[in-house]
Amino acid sequence: MEINEIYQGDTIELVKQLDSSSIDLIVCDGPYGVTTNEWDKVSSIQDYNLNLIKNFSRVLKPGGALYLFGKDDCIDFIDYRPYLTLNRKIIWYQPSRLAQGRLNYTNNYDLICYFSKGKAKTFNLDDIRVPQLVELEHRLRCEKVPSVTNGQYGKTKFNEDGKNPGDVWGDIKQLTYKSKELISRELLNTIQKPAKLIERIVKANSNEGDLVLDPFSGVGTTFAVCKNLKRNFIGFELNPDYVVITKERIEKMS
Known part of the structure; x- marks a missing residue:
């Protein structure tokens, strides 16, 4: 595969085409298994994520890092230890979310699981x-x-x-309908993450010239961040419309 490109297709199949030990950092904001969106429907998010971890372990360089987004139970009761080391569970705290709970406490955070292949080689x-x-x-x-x-x-x-910054990130707010970087309202809180959030991850665990993989590229926020920070990029995205949006977004940056 060529670098600084986005490929349309299924992540599980596309990742098999990557060379072993070729990726420095993976930013994985894939299915959470909690919404009614077609792309989010998985029978078991834990089994799904374990399969991702297995595949990502092969393509990560020794010391390479994976940031896996999800909800609080996204890696519960699965044994990821043969593949990657869990360094930290990061809480992305969002106190401004609507308090919708009536029979339980409202969920006000997403989980970001920070793994590495052995000891992390980069932490800036x-x-x-x-x-x-x-x-x-x-x-x-x-x-x-x-x-x-x-x-x-x-x-x-x-x-x-x-x-x-610690392991509770409350200083980076989720996008709103008024956010200038929001590409489309349908992407709010499901597809598109704030650039500042991705920037922190990319800056922390990669250096200029490193290769970053986003296996659920969405509308290309990781790609745009990598371009600004002089990192190389490979992206996978199932939705062809999002691939078009990403390519147009990157062309405007040139």
Whole structure:
């Protein structure tokens, strides 16, 4: 397959055409198994995701990373350990979602599972730092507490460039009908993710010139981010209309 191209077809079949150990990073925002959309209908999201993980493990380079989007149960009760290492479950927190629950608590987050093939070879913390939320004076005072200075985190210091974003991301908001980057209303909250969200992932686990795979490319947000950040890209998308949208979107960036 040629790089910096999007291919129309089924991901499970297309990924078989990729060379082993050829991909640096996979950004996988595929089916969640929770909506009535035809593309989201899977009999078991856990079995589906395990099959994806098996296939992705083959094409990832040693140390390569996978970010798998889903709901809170997307990898429950499956053994992914023979294939990839789960580094962190990231909560993408959305407090502004409508409180629709009447018999249970409303779901206000998506899960992003951060895997790597062995130990991650790339994690560019300085590229993804976020503003400190505590006053410098308070932070410096905390650093002098004996349990901190004598503990395993004694070397941790206040960084003026910002802090690690942690595993709860509430600073990146989901798209709304008023978002300038939203391509179509039908894509809201199902197909199209904010560019800032994808940017954080791409910056964290890839470098310029690396190859990023988006196996459910949608309308090409990952492709657009990669182009801006000088990463190479391969995308798969089942819907031919979205392939056209992506190609037009990328051409406008040239």
